[in-house]
Amino acid sequence: MPEVAITTDVMVGFPGESDEEFAESYRFCQEIGFADMHVFVYSPRPGTPAAKMQGQVDSRVKKERSLKMLELARRSAQQFAGRFVGCEMAVLWENEVTPGSGVYSGLTDNYIRIFARSQKPLANQIMPARLVKMHKDGLWGESIA
Structure with a gap:
């Protein structure tokens, strides 16, 4: 199915997300080459278990990871679309x-x-x-x- 578009949602900055885990997620998304990626940053909601978890990721780190993943999403979408020029x-x-x-x-x-x-x-x-x-x-x- 060469024309199929595979998309995904990616959350960055969930409590406990290490640099290594983020890098693994990034490499995975890069390898798959999604047609589109919805990238969003984890934000704590009062009263939820995740809001109380240890290892909350610093907001600057979350922003940095989000920007990096968004750039990958942009490039991946362009590469996918580019395959159809001339069709x-x-x-x-x-x-x-x-x-x-x-x-x-x-x-x-x-x-x-x-x-x-x-x-x-x-x-x-x-x-x-x-x-x-x-x-x-x-x-x-x-x-x-």
């Missing part, structure tokens, strides 16, 4: 990015964000696009309708 894929066009701009945004079935210019309204339609180049938030496409 034609169906896109569910969601909306015009800015009303009147003629630039539409939508998603492929494997959750790659696609942007394309069109003179015709594309919103709320599934239509093919040729994926032509990288965009900071996904790929630029050309509507083939």
Whole structure:
């Protein structure tokens, strides 16, 4: 299934997370090459067992780990999306990015964000696009309708 998008959620800074454990999580995510990663920082909630655990991770360390993992997530998503440059894929066009701009945004079935210019309204339609180049938030496409 070469087009499948495998995604994950990653929590950093859970009480007791050592430098070695974080490095292991980072290496694992790097090796898998997730299509998308939701990275979030553990924050204690009063009354929960984790809030009382020993080994609370310093907030500066949590921020540093989060930034490192977010950068990996960005690179992994770009690498995944980049595999589809030159392909034609169906896109569910969601909306015009800015009303009147003629630039539409939508998603492929494997959750790659696609942007394309069109003179015709594309919103709320599934239509093919040729994926032509990288965009900071996904790929630029050309509507083939």
